[in-house]
Amino acid sequence: MEIQTLLQTQKASIEHYFSMIDPAQIEHIVSIIDAVPGTVYFTGVGKSGFICQKIAATLVSIGIKAAFLSPIDALHGDIGIVEKTDLVVLLSKSGETEELLKLIPFIHARGAETMAWTCANNARLAQEATTSIELPLDRELCSFNLAPTTSALLQLLFGDALAMALMERKKVTKEKYYLNHPSGSIGKKISVRVDDIMIKGGDIPTLTKAASLKAAILMLTKTRKGCVLITDGGQKIEGIFTDGDVKRVLQTEEKGVLDKSIGDLMTKTFISIPQGITAWEAVQIMQQNPEKWVNVAPVTKQNLLVGLLTMHDILRQGIR
DSSP states (O other): OOHHHHHHHHHHHHHHHHHHSOHHHHHHHHHHHHTOSSOEEEEESTHHHHHHHHHHHHHHHTTOOEEEOOHHHHTTTGGGGOOTTOEEEEEOSSSOOHHHHHHHHHHHHTTOEEEEEESSTTOHHHHHSSEEEEOOOOOOSSTTSOSSSHHHHHHHHHHHHHHHHHHHHTTOOHHHHHHTOOSHHHHHHHHOBHHHHSBOGGGSOEEETTSBHHHHHHHHHHHOSSEEEEESSSSBEEEEEEHHHHHHHHHHSOTTGGGSBHHHHSBSOOOOEETTSBHHHHHHHHTSSTTSOOSEEEEEETTEEEEEEEHHHHHHTTOO
């Protein structure tokens, strides 16, 4: 098949799945897994086995006890890990996978329940399992309708929807989710706080309103922080003057502007960042206007200046 034909076939197969799947059945499956007091094990052979590993990993990442159980290893001793409080989910396109069919009686003998995900009507696996669901499959993407392509994709789609539904049911907050990802980009979004990376104390470039534009330009050049904060001489911020403001002023103001008071040229309305929030939350504030992102902002506590945050410092932490 040509690429365009392949894409059309793939799209049609996915649309078939979404048009035929029963939301009530999905809700039933979600309710069963949500009520499992023990561990949810996923097992499958071949491509289904790889999908099992991904689904289990996604559930673990949102705080649900889940794991992949190799059906071969389970038949040779690993089934000993399964307890009566657990649920074993078996994935098979045909629902006729011998290794899974052999496994079911031994799982039931241990008092645990089983759930089958198949793509076939009246599959033996669905009949033997405690409960089951059929994932509507039109055809495989394979020109012979044999290679597990679309069927594996449907298993993955269903698993992801299941995980997100469970995430909602269990009221997994953003903070709880981040705590399960202490490393990498996700972990940094909760572990790095504004206080950890903001410019503090004497390193914050400040001037009073009486200072001249020339003094502001010299400070901008010297400190290279992207802005000068205009204060009352203490911690009260009265305005901000940025690198971009220099261009604006020099293009629009009259002769002698370098000696003009910065208080007359500063921007009086500006975005500030509350002390104590995460750097990721600060990014959301600084980029809340898609047409005008803020690259530098004062950090405040009870409206008083405590720091200065730059987008450069945030990006340097690997937060995107």
